[in-house]
Amino acid sequence: MSIEDRYQSNKEVTLIDIANELNVSKSTVSRALQNHHSIGAATKKAVLELAEKYNYQPNAIAASLFKKSTKTIGVIVPILSHYFFSTVIAGIEEVAYKAGYKVIICQSHELYEREVIVSKTLLSAKVDGLIVSVSKETVNMDHFQLFLNKNIPLVFFDRLPSGIQSNSVSVDDYEGAFKIVEHLIEQGCKKIAHFTGPLNITLTQNRLQGYKDALRKHNIPVNDELIYECGFERAQGITTTEKMLADQISIDAIFAVCDPVAIGVMLTLKQKGINIPHGIAVVGFNDDPTATVIDPPLTTVAQPAFEIGVAAGNIFLKQVSEPGGAYIKEVLKTNLAIRQSSILKNS
Amino acid sequence: MSIEDRYQSNKEVTLIDIANELNVSKSTVSRALQNHHSIGAATKKAVLELAEKYNYQPNAIAASLFKKSTKTIGVIVPILSHYFFSTVIAGIEEVAYKAGYKVIICQSHELYEREVIVSKTLLSAKVDGLIVSVSKETVNMDHFQLFLNKNIPLVFFDRLPSGIQSNSVSVDDYEGAFKIVEHLIEQGCKKIAHFTGPLNITLTQNRLQGYKDALRKHNIPVNDELIYECGFERAQGITTTEKMLADQISIDAIFAVCDPVAIGVMLTLKQKGINIPHGIAVVGFNDDPTATVIDPPLTTVAQPAFEIGVAAGNIFLKQVSEPGGAYIKEVLKTNLAIRQSSILKNS
DNA sequence: CTGTTAGCGCCTTCAG
């Protein structure tokens, strides 16, 4: 079957077709296509022209099999449709694209089981690296250990696991929490509640610790009754606020573990007719786009989501180019974005 | 080298290793692993145990090469970090996961060139299908035609291209726009401005047409001076509002092409001290989560983003299971989400 | 400068 026939009948046009047509060997075609130096200009030109004419697309799968590299990065996030995660992935994709890598995205839906399954799928798919924010259920890390065993670069971000050593990129959650609570104190708040994330997650623990230490530094006793276990979702912010209000505990500020929760808090307080910030001040963590949309605008700890993705991608690339290097743990800085939801004093 | 050695030294454990260890052929191992009926129970058990013990992961790349299917769907979106797109992708991923497919995500960044490049990468990667929302620059569709030529299922969503026939899933943009403009008219608005998206995009044209027809139906003349070419971003909503205010044209409502623009509009109006809805009513399109966060809450046309993704995924699956079937064009219904930003009358 | 050869790891006829 001639190359022309194959092309017309929508069959894959391969190296061999071009080679046959030109009466050269497939190695020659392969080399011409990769611009190998030791190929005659005429041959190269002929090959390139034919490839162009017949819309030849190299079969990356075949190349991967041989080269043992798929030029693919696997990414696992709990939920794709959250601003934070989609923005991190945008950062990863940007770095990946520039370095010639593709990105396979999987969601764990915060489920340990599903995380295990997709990580194995990604192993089978022979991804060259894996970038992960672990599910809130995950405590066992064996499925990630498999990657390390095979020397496949593994980078954690945001939700860092305990009990496994690898690369990571995170923000200084402790410091961010500390600073924003200190800001509340400076505004005159004394009864500051904290709505936490799931308690088994490192990030939750760090923000909680920052909250506690800021209080202690300013001689405000830590009151466990003001610490509410909440979650990461707006809906949980709403229910936790309702529970708190039902508790009738006196409060002058709420530090929410993340912006979606803070938004839920604010919507509920507003609905109950409680003034923000003068009745209760509210602060969050993330700086999602909604923070500047809600009224009053939300004071929050700005996390560089896109940069986190870029950093994770770069760590992967570095591990690829220098295999066996030490693990890289990058901690990015946060910035306070102070807005109306917490301003009680004129300055 | 024994399987034990290979395992210890982190080499890939393959079918052959298991076969050698058990003194059976690799075909037997292959069949045992896929639970082929004609394999002795004892043999099967031995194979499975060894596979388990040595953490055997099938090399999906090798299988793909043979089977000519990578169990992978390519997805191209303009921007990943927008709620709408990340939610659609979440829907695609959900369907894909359940059917055993992986999802490769690429961003075009609204750039034609980049869209062409990533689509070719995806072709080379031998994706089994492609799901796309085209960039706003794209007019030439040759790069997508390549997929159709090779009988690779292609599904467009949201931004439907003209000049190429394929599967698609969209919402009824015309009807959504018509209904929401009619709603404004019912509220007593007579001077309704429209901030459009990029005009070459079908969706933009359809929403514009819905806007015009709703006006005409109610005997309100269409005034081109009230139609502002804008875009899809919050920042463009802000600048366009400023331009409009500078024009000093009398207006009582704005229909923004999408929620991010509507949010930009509202933030600007509020900053200028213009009451919403009584000074100017504002409505959008999408029902992003921010719509319920802004004050007053935004009236908008609710698009089922997740369901769009699910529908696109299902169309892909259907095309895979019934090759050569007719193109499927699914149009999902929208719902008006009427909120304070447009309520001028008590009902 | 180019061809020959030998795989990468898996799957599936075709034999037994």
Place this chain on the structure above:
DNA sequence: CTGAAGGCGCTAACAG
């Protein structure tokens, strides 16, 4: 019920 053999499309020694 199992084995042998060939091949998916590409690459990279190793020879000329």
